Amino acid sequence: MSLLLPSIVNGLTTGAIYALVALGLTLIYGVLHIINFAHGSLLMLALYAAFFAKTLLGLDPYAALPLLLLGFFALGYALQRWVIDWASHGRDQNILLVTLGLALVIDNLALFFWTSTTRTIDVPYAFEVVDLGVALVPLPRAIAFVAALVLAGLLWALVGWTDLGKAIRAVAREKEGARLVGIRVEHIYAMSFGIGTACVAAAACLLLPTFYVTPQVGYAFVLVAFTTVVLGGMGSFLGALVGGLLLGVVEALCGLFLGESLGQIGIFALFILVLLLRPTGLFGARLA
Amino acid sequence: MLEAEGIVKRFGGLVAVAGASLRVEAGEIVALIGPNGAGKTTLFSIVSGFETPDEGSVRFDGSELAGLPPHAIAARGLVRTFQIVQPFAGLSVRENIAVGAHLHEASRRRALAAAEEVAARVGLADRLDEPAQALTIAGRKRLELARALATRPKLLLLDEVMAGLNPTEIDAIVAVVRAIRDGGVTILLIEHVMEAVTRLAERVYVLSQGRIIAQGPPASVIADPAVIEAYLGHGAAARLEGASHA
Amino acid sequence: MRHRVFGAALLAALGVVPLVTSSEFWLTFFLMALLFALLGQSWNVLGGYGGQFSFGHALFFGLGAYATGILQVRHGVPAWPAAIAAVAIAAAVGAAVGALVFRYRLRGSYFALVTLAFAEVARILAASFDYTGSGFGILIALAPGAGNFQFADRRVFYWLAWALVCLGCLVALWLERSRFGARLIAIRENEAAAQALGIDPLRTKTLALALSGGIAGVAGVLYMQIFLFADSHIAFGPTMSVEALLAPIIGGLGTAFGPLLGAILLHALGEVARHATGGAPGLSLVLYGVLLIVMLRFLPDGIAGLARRRARG
Numbered sequence: 107m108s109l110l111l112p113s114i115v116n117g118l119t120t121g122a123i124y125a126l127v128a129l130g131l132t133l134i135y136g137v138l139h140i141i142n143f144a145h146g147s148l149l150m151l152a153l154y155a156a157f158f159a160k161t162l163l164g165l166d167p168y169a170a171l172p173l174l175l176l177g178f179f180a181l182g183y184a185l186q187r188w189v190i191d192w193a194s195h196g197r198d199q200n201i202l203l204v205t206l207g208l209a210l211v212i213d214n215l216a217l218f219f220w221t222s223t224t225r226t227i228d229v230p231y232a233f234e235v236v237d238l239g240v241a242l243v244p245l246p247r248a249i250a251f252v253a254a255l256v257l258a259g260l261l262w263a264l265v266g267w268t269d270l271g272k273a274i275r276a277v278a279r280e281k282e283g284a285r286l287v288g289i290r291v292e293h294i295y296a297m298s299f300g301i302g303t304a305c306v307a308a309a310a311c312l313l314l315p316t317f318y319v320t321p322q323v324g325y326a327f328v329l330v331a332f333t334t335v336v337l338g339g340m341g342s343f344l345g346a347l348v349g350g351l352l353l354g355v356v357e358a359l360c361g362l363f364l365g366e367s368l369g370q371i372g373i374f375a376l377f378i379l380v381l382l383l384r385p386t387g388l389f390g391a392r393l394a
Numbered sequence: 395m396l397e398a399e400g401i402v403k404r405f406g407g408l409v410a411v412a413g414a415s416l417r418v419e420a421g422e423i424v425a426l427i428g429p430n431g432a433g434k435t436t437l438f439s440i441v442s443g444f445e446t447p448d449e450g451s452v453r454f455d456g457s458e459l460a461g462l463p464p465h466a467i468a469a470r471g472l473v474r475t476f477q478i479v480q481p482f483a484g485l486s487v488r489e490n491i492a493v494g495a496h497l498h499e500a501s502r503r504r505a506l507a508a509a510e511e512v513a514a515r516v517g518l519a520d521r522l523d524e525p526a527q528a529l530t531i532a533g534r535k536r537l538e539l540a541r542a543l544a545t546r547p548k549l550l551l552l553d554e555v556m557a558g559l560n561p562t563e564i565d566a567i568v569a570v571v572r573a574i575r576d577g578g579v580t581i582l583l584i585e586h587v588m589e590a591v592t593r594l595a596e597r598v599y600v601l602s603q604g605r606i607i608a609q610g611p612p613a614s615v616i617a618d619p620a621v622i623e624a625y626l627g628h629g630a631a632a633r634l635e636g637a638s639h640a
Numbered sequence: 641m642r643h644r645v646f647g648a649a650l651l652a653a654l655g656v657v658p659l660v661t662s663s664e665f666w667l668t669f670f671l672m673a674l675l676f677a678l679l680g681q682s683w684n685v686l687g688g689y690g691g692q693f694s695f696g697h698a699l700f701f702g703l704g705a706y707a708t709g710i711l712q713v714r715h716g717v718p719a720w721p722a723a724i725a726a727v728a729i730a731a732a733v734g735a736a737v738g739a740l741v742f743r744y745r746l747r748g749s750y751f752a753l754v755t756l757a758f759a760e761v762a763r764i765l766a767a768s769f770d771y772t773g774s775g776f777g778i779l780i781a782l783a784p785g786a787g788n789f790q791f792a793d794r795r796v797f798y799w800l801a802w803a804l805v806c807l808g809c810l811v812a813l814w815l816e817r818s819r820f821g822a823r824l825i826a827i828r829e830n831e832a833a834a835q836a837l838g839i840d841p842l843r844t845k846t847l848a849l850a851l852s853g854g855i856a857g858v859a860g861v862l863y864m865q866i867f868l869f870a871d872s873h874i875a876f877g878p879t880m881s882v883e884a885l886l887a888p889i890i891g892g893l894g895t896a897f898g899p900l901l902g903a904i905l906l907h908a909l910g911e912v913a914r915h916a917t918g919g920a921p922g923l924s925l926v927l928y929g930v931l932l933i934v935m936l937r938f939l940p941d942g943i944a945g946l947a948r949r950r951a952r953g
Contacts, residue, residue: 140749141749192937193934193936193937195937195940197940198748198749199748200940202693202748203889203932203936204932206695206882206929206932207932207933208929208933209929210882210925210926210928210929210932211926211929213922213925214921214922214923214924214925214926214929215926216922217921217922217925218917218921218922218923218926222921321922325878329756329757329760332753365768367764367767367768368765368768370760371761374760374764375761377753378754378757378761381744381746381750381753381754381757382740382744382746382754383744
């Protein structure tokens with residue numbers, strides 16, 4: 107039993123990261139109804155951005171956060187408006203392939219320019235721990251956990267209470283109707299994609315202190331992010347939060363009982379099960 | 395041949411079909427009419443297996459159809475067309491119809507030949523190699539009909555096959571439908587175009603708000619006050635009666 | 641019809657490559673292109689003709705490679721029976737996955753994701769147990785000889801690959817003129833209409849996945865016998881899954897020769913990229929990604945699809 111609790115706590119903190127990554131994807135899926143294959147690649151890009159912000163500009167990831175939020179929001183906006191929409195003619199199956207193409211480009215440009223050397227940063231607080239009694243949690247992980255809750259709350263408030271949120275919900279529910287009442291659908295799509303990408307940048311800044319970055323990291327996160335979104339119910343922020351935490355715990359327990367290398371199997375098995383048995387997810391909510 | 399009894403279908407809180415029963419004998423042309431939203435297409439979907447009824451039974455040629463998937467029902471000879479036409483967009487007219495022919499024809503060559511034959515019967519012979527995409531709405535309706543016909547059905551469910559056609563086209567399709575029946579196929583059709591109903595149907599069922607409110611030969615059904623009210627609203631029958639005496 | 645003539649001519653020309661050149665480089669180049677053409681054709685069966693886009697086709701490729709390797713290395717099964725068994729396993733898994741996934745009516749993006757998940761599960765499992773070689777992979781002992789399905793002369797492998805690609809094209813052509821193919825295509829175009837005409841979508845799609853998986857398994861077996869080595873990343877990793885879908889999409893989805901065309905083009909592009917950058921990793925895939933995006937914008941039917949559309953008028 108003495109290994110179980112720390113494992114679960116560890117899983118929760120990992121799960122918070124999964125939730126952070128999935129929150130952006132939830133928004134993108136909830137509004138545009140597209141599976142964004144490039145989501146993991148954008149996370150990887152953001153991790154590199156945070157890495158270079160530290161090594162080239164001396165900016166701590168937490169300090170670089172606002173900068174990255176802005177930059178990646180703009181990147182996401184531009185990608186949706188002028189690449190994805192342009193290439194796919196709006197057709198669903200093509201959108202999936204276009205985002206796959208984007209992922210290929212981003213992942214391999216990163217490989218080409220930055221090679222597959224593992225990069226980490228050195229920050230003084232990386233090894234400080236928070237003592238929870240039953241377990242010791244690295245400080246950056248604890249911060250990430252809180253940040254995940256905060257971000258989920260912010261997104262929920264954005265979508266529920268702001269004018270932009272109203273427009274987003276309108277487009278998510280009925281695109282043509284929204285267009286008829288004067289909402290610029292392409293702009294809202296791009297805004298949603300931008301916000302979703304900004305979320306990924308936030309996740310990267312929170313992740314980097316206790317993690318690493320290689321060009322392959324994006325792919326590693328993509329499926330977990332999708333599993334989280336599907337598990338939580340496409341379009342529900344609460345669902346993405348709970349789903350992420352759940353997956354983190356599942357992975358930790360699988361790693362505990364089955365051995366480290368099989369840890370991720372639990373996630374994929376769960377993914378397949380959810381897709382087959384309850385594709386609307388645990389919360390089954392839609393954004394609108 | 396077809397016996398639907400006590401069909402009830404709910405979608406969430408909405409009752410689409412509230413206890414409907416109808417019968418079609420072999421060789422008949424029977425029409426199912428009623429105002430929009432009455433539940434006609436839902437009934438078709440239930441009979442053809444695309445929806446399962448919450449209550450009631452459907453018997454075809456004596457055996458129960460409940461729970462069978464649509465393709466199994468089609469294989470037994472009960473074939474439907476769709477109200478909103480569903481062509482195989484990327485294929486030619488001939489290839490479209492051949493898909494239907496393949497239900498009983500394993501050979502590609504013979505299926506394509508059968509397609510030609512069926513196309514001639516519905517008047518699409520001159521369009522065989524055109525892409526289905528290029529057809530007008532009238533052409534697509536004929537294609538829908540031809541495809542279903544190619545499966546050599548015993549009972550054909552036609553869902554608003556006249557919708558969107560002009561009088562000349564209606565004339566043509568009425569002749570085609572009659573010829574199909576004369577060729578040995580029983581027909582149950584949903585229609586809004588009353589002219590087609592009176593010219594084709596021997597018996598008519600009227601569905602309103604999920605219930606059968608009248609049945610019988612076309613002339614008597616159309617004059618039925620309950621039917622008039624269903625279409626034109628409460629009190630309409632009396633007003634018409636009053637107007638005709640004035 | 642013209643694109644078919646061109647495709648057949650291309651195939652015929654490829655058949656004589658070993659006779660007109662003794663360059664090791666070109667032989668290997670076209671051999672690999674043929675291998676990927678075969679893999680692409682397997683994807684085409686399900687994705688092009690069936691309209692179901694799999695993002696995890698490496699599952700079947702990897703099963704073919706690993707099964708034949710494990711049977712030979714761990715159980716001493718002779719190479720040719722092992723190869724046949726491996727293909728059967730790949731096809732059987734295709735049927736099993738299909739029966740499971742299509743029964744729950746997974747389609748479109750969900751289908752793509754679940755196939756990716758299956759491939760990842762296979763990759764993790766393969767890398768986790770000693771029986772499957774764990775982190776090291778499967779290595780078949782070098783023992784040249786026809787009985788061992790190993791040929792010292794690469795040209796034999798070449799002609800074998802070529803013959804298999806020809807067979808693959810024949811399978812595609814068979815799909816274009818058979819009842820099974822007509823049903824599969826009908827489901828792709830409009831599943832509800834197909835059902836109303838008596839077509840069983842579960843059965844048809846499952847059979848298509850079994851066929852597709854089997855062909856991909858053949859490609860896996862061939863890869864294994866040529867290189868005598870595969871690890872979990874090569875066999876089940878995303879690279880193979882991506883290669884599988886790129887060739888038919890670029891070359892022409894749902895056409896018999898599209899995958900061949902696409903595979904040659906992609907492989908040529910890859911070689912050019914490798915040359916231009918002196919072997920730096922990644923650039924060829926960048927080009928693939930760009931090509932995919934541009935293709936989807938301007939030629940969504942792929943190259944052969946464009947020719948087919950022009951022919952129709």
